[in-house]
Amino acid sequence: MIDFGHGVASGKIILMGEHSVVYGKPAIALPFKQAQISSKVFKTNDKITIDSFYHKGYLDDAPDTLYGIKQLIYIVLVYLKQPFHGIHIQIESSLPPQRGLGSSASVSIAIVRSLFDAFKVELSQERLNYFVDVAEQIHHVNPSGLDAITIAFGQAVFYQKDLGKTLIPLKMDAVIVVADTGKKGLTKEAVQEVKQLWTDNPTIVSPIMDRLEELTNEVRTYLETNEIIRLGLAMTEAHQLLRSIKVSDDLLEKLVEVSLLNGALGAKLTGGGKGGCMIALAQNEDQGIRIADALKNAGAVNTWLYDLKEIVL
Ligand code: MEV
Numbered sequence: 001m002i003d004f005g006h007g008v009a010s011g012k013i014i015l016m017g018e019h020s021v022v023y024g025k026p027a028i029a030l031p032f033k034q035a036q037i038s039s040k041v042f043k044t045n046d047k048i049t050i051d052s053f054y055h056k057g058y059l060d061d062a063p064d065t066l067y068g069i070k071q072l073i074y075i076v077l078v079y080l081k082q083p084f085h086g087i088h089i090q091i092e093s094s095l096p097p098q099r100g101l102g103s104s105a106s107v108s109i110a111i112v113r114s115l116f117d118a119f120k121v122e123l124s125q126e127r128l129n130y131f132v133d134v135a136e137q138i139h140h141v142n143p144s145g146l147d148a149i150t151i152a153f154g155q156a157v158f159y160q161k162d163l164g165k166t167l168i169p170l171k172m173d174a175v176i177v178v179a180d181t182g183k184k185g186l187t188k189e190a191v192q193e194v195k196q197l198w199t200d201n202p203t204i205v206s207p208i209m210d211r212l213e214e215l216t217n218e219v220r221t222y223l224e225t226n227e228i229i230r231l232g233l234a235m236t237e238a239h240q241l242l243r244s245i246k247v248s249d250d251l252l253e254k255l256v257e258v259s260l261l262n263g264a265l266g267a268k269l270t271g272g273g274k275g276g277c278m279i280a281l282a283q284n285e286d287q288g289i290r291i292a293d294a295l296k297n298a299g300a301v302n303t304w305l306y307d308l309k310e311i312v313l
Contacts, residue, residue, distance in 0.1 A: 003090070005041035005118020009109035011095040012102035012150040013178060013270050013279055013306070016219045016238055017159075019194050019247060020212040021144040026160045028168065028219055029150040032178070034304040035095040037106045039114035042088040048073065052091030054107070059089075068138035072108055073115070076131055080119045089114070096302070098184040100271015105147035108135040128152050142191065158220050171226045172308040175288035177259070177280040178270070181251045182301030185276025190247050197245055208241050215241075232265025232281045239268030247273030255295055256280075262294040263287055 010033040017027025048059040054069070055062040062070050077084060089111065097103040112131045116123035132148040149165050150157050156168040198205040215234045222231040239256055242248060248256075252269045259267035259280035264287075267280040280295070282288035285305060292303035 001042045001088075003040035003042050003118075005114045005116075006038065007110045007113025007115075007117055008036055008038045009106040009113065009151050010036045010102075010154060011106050012147050013176070013277070014100075014146065015223075015270075015279070016216040016234065017146075017212060018100075018269075018271055018273070019191070019242065019245065020209045020216070021146050021159065021161065022142065022191055022194075023209060024161045025209060025213040026158060026216045026220075027144070027146050028156070028158050028216060028223070029146055030156045030176075030306075030308075031150055031154045032095075032101055032304075032306070033154075033310075034178070034306060035093075035101065037091060037093040037095055037103065037110045039107070039110040040090045040092075041114050041118040042090065044086060044088045046088075047085045049088045050091070051088070052107075053093050053097065054091070068104070068135045069107060069111065071138050072131060072135035073111060075134060076112055076115045079131075080115060080121055082119060087118070096180055098186070098276070099180055100185045100187065100269075100273065100276035101178075102147040102151055102271075105132060105136060105151050108132045109148070109151050125152065156223070158216075168220060168223055170223050170308055172223050172228065172231070173226055174228050174231070174265075174308050175282045175285050176306040176308060177264070177282055177288050177291045177295065178277055178304045178306055179255055179259075179280070179292070179295040179300035180277050180302040181249075181255065181275055181299070183249070183251065183275030185272050185274050187272030187276075190272040190274045194245050194247065205245060208245055212238060212241055228265060228281070228283065235266030235268045235279070235281055236260065242269055242273060249274055251275075251299055252278050254298055255300055258294050258298040259291050262291045264291050 015028045021027035157165045256267040264280035
């Protein structure tokens with residue numbers, strides 16, 4: 001079978017501002033192109049079928065947990081004026097799901113791109129954002145929109161819920177090590193727990209969120225002026241703040257500590273937390289490799305190196 005539509009989308013890492021971004025504070029995120037999701041569309045004579053890491057078989061039979069993706073496919077087909085049959089969608093991914101690396105937004109973006117490609121309809125950035133927002137709303141309850149924006153634009157973004165995004169011109173000469181704990185991070189649950197914690201302890205959580213906002217604003221400047229030491233310190237402080245709102249766990253703590261002991265300039269969890277991934281800041285590739293090896297020895301199931309110079313605006 002030959003595919004007649006193809007779409008690809010990267011993952012994302014959040015450098016600063018996860019959780020606080022849900023409450024309208026700024027965040028900075030980067031596309032994570034080291035791992036990606038691809039969606040291919042084939043012609044069939046059957047109902048819509050899917051072959052993917054999240055479901056194999058008829059789309060109609062996909063479990064309720066995939067409601068967002070199911071709805072997205074139907075909504076896009078309605079927009080493209082196509083019937084609900086005659087296509088097979090094949091999803092391949094090198095992006096581990098539920099690790100805070102944006103796999104849900106990424107799979108949605110890859111699917112939308114592949115369907116528009118299949119039916120030869122031009123896909124504007126606005127239209128893509130709209131569809132992905134719809135899918136994320138269904139999927140995550142109250143997402144900030146950060147994942148979708150970062151992946152859709154494929155650039156470093158400074159993002160604030162009601163103000164939208166600004167693409168950041170990075171001038172940073174550094175390497176980020178991304179490490180996967182191998183444990184599912186449950187973003188939706190983490191977001192709900194933080195909300196509850198804030199409701200129960202407003203005087204404790206409010207200043208934490210305010211400090212995360214300050215740090216994110218500072219980091220934006222550091223990225224534009226190559227202030228690597230300050231960036232590292234801000235990352236580690238952000239991690240401590242995230243830990244104090246209880247979204248870290250034992251392995252994330254261990255990996256942050258091991259990174260710092262092995263010379264990282266800063267380290268923090270990234271994404272929703274409670275499992276998922278962490279990031280560490282290294283001065284160069286050699287140091288990044290040493291930190292990545294130490295993280296694997298300490299229990300990380302996978303690591304990637306991310307050269308910040310590769311992000312060019
Ligand atoms: C999303 O990757 C991370 C959170 O900030 C939730 C959101 O932005 O919707 C925890």
